[in-house]
Amino acid sequence: xxxxxxxxxxxxxxxxxxxxxxxxxxxxxxxxxxxxxxxxxxxxxxxxxxxxxxxxxxxxxxxxxxxxxxxxxxxxxxxxxxxxxxxxxxxxxxxxxxxxxxxxxxxxxxxxxxxxxxxxxxxxxxxxxxxxxxxxxxxxxxxxxxxxxxxxxxxxxxxxxxxxxxxxxxx
Numbered sequence: 539x540x541x542x543x544x545x546x547x548x549x550x551x552x553x554x555x556x557x558x559x560x561x562x563x564x565x566x567x568x569x570x571x572x573x574x575x576x577x578x579x580x581x582x583x584x585x586x587x588x589x590x591x592x593x594x595x596x597x598x599x600x601x602x603x604x605x606x607x608x609x610x611x612x613x614x615x616x617x618x619x620x621x622x623x624x625x626x627x628x629x630x631x632x633x634x635x636x637x638x639x640x641x642x643x644x645x646x647x648x649x650x651x652x653x654x655x656x657x658x659x660x661x662x663x664x665x666x667x668x669x670x671x672x673x674x675x676x677x678x679x680x681x682x683x684x685x686x687x688x689x690x691x692x693x694x695x696x697x698x699x700x701x702x703x704x705x706x707x708x709x
Contacts, residue, residue, distance in 0.1 A: 543696075544570065546603040546634065547689025548594070549681050550611065550627035553577060555590050556681025559601045560672070562693035569675040571601060572682040583622065587629050594633040606634035606641045607692035609649060609684070644691050649684070652691040 542563045549556035555577075559570040575593030577586035611627045614620045634641050647657035653667045665683045668675055671690060677683045 543605060543693075544601065544603040545689045545692050545696075546598065546601065546606050547685040547687065547692060548606060548608045548630045548634075549684040549688060550608060550623065550630040551681060552586060552590075552622050552626040553579060554679060554681045555594065555626060555630060556679060556683070556685035557594065557597050558675075558677070558682055558686030558689045559597075559603060560686065560689045560693055562696075565694075567672065567690060567693045569672040569686070572675065572677045572686050573597070574679050574681045583625070587625060590626055590629045591633060594630065598633060598637055598639075603634070603639060605692065605696065606639045607688045608634075608641060608643050609688050610643050610645045612646055642692055642696070644688060644695075649687050649691045652694060653687045 542561045545560050545562055547558045553576065555575045556572070557575065558572040561568045561570055575590055575597070577589040581589070608627065608630050611620070611624050631641055650659040650664065651657040653671070654663045661680045661684070664687050665680065668677070668683050668686045668690065672686070675686060677686060
């Protein structure tokens with residue numbers, strides 16, 4: 539394998555959508571960038587979704603990833619909050635798909651297991667392990683760290699049965 543594959547991981551959220559970009563070459567993964575797209579809570583839902591769309595679109599334009607991985611929505615006890623999160627997740631799936639990128643989806647527990655080794659890891663453990671796996675990685679929020687974890691998970695599973703199943707589940 540001699541071709542670098544640039545991957546963007548996206549952690550959808552209505553307030554903060556985390557993103558992380560890595561370059562993958564075989565078993566080697568290199569940190570490129572990370573951050574969050576934030577929406578203004580004072581705006582109506584449609585306007586906030588536009589902010590997420592435009593922010594992610596700008597990130598994809600700047601970093602030109604080859605593939606995307608998005609976390610599957612966690613179902614809350616609050617149905618209204620879950621529905622809003624699902625709408626933000628829809629935008630997170632739409633933006634890379636409109637650019638023609640393959641988009642894989644990973645359950646939160648699968649990401650935690652891939653990064654920490656346990657499916658019920660805490661956010662702090664994910665931050666620590668992302669830093670261990672990519673010492674040069676910088677991230678200012680849990681959302682960005684989670685997005686990097688999603689990108690790392692995809693980098694390590696994209697050619698495996700797990701990665702193929704994730705792509706099938708997305709279809």
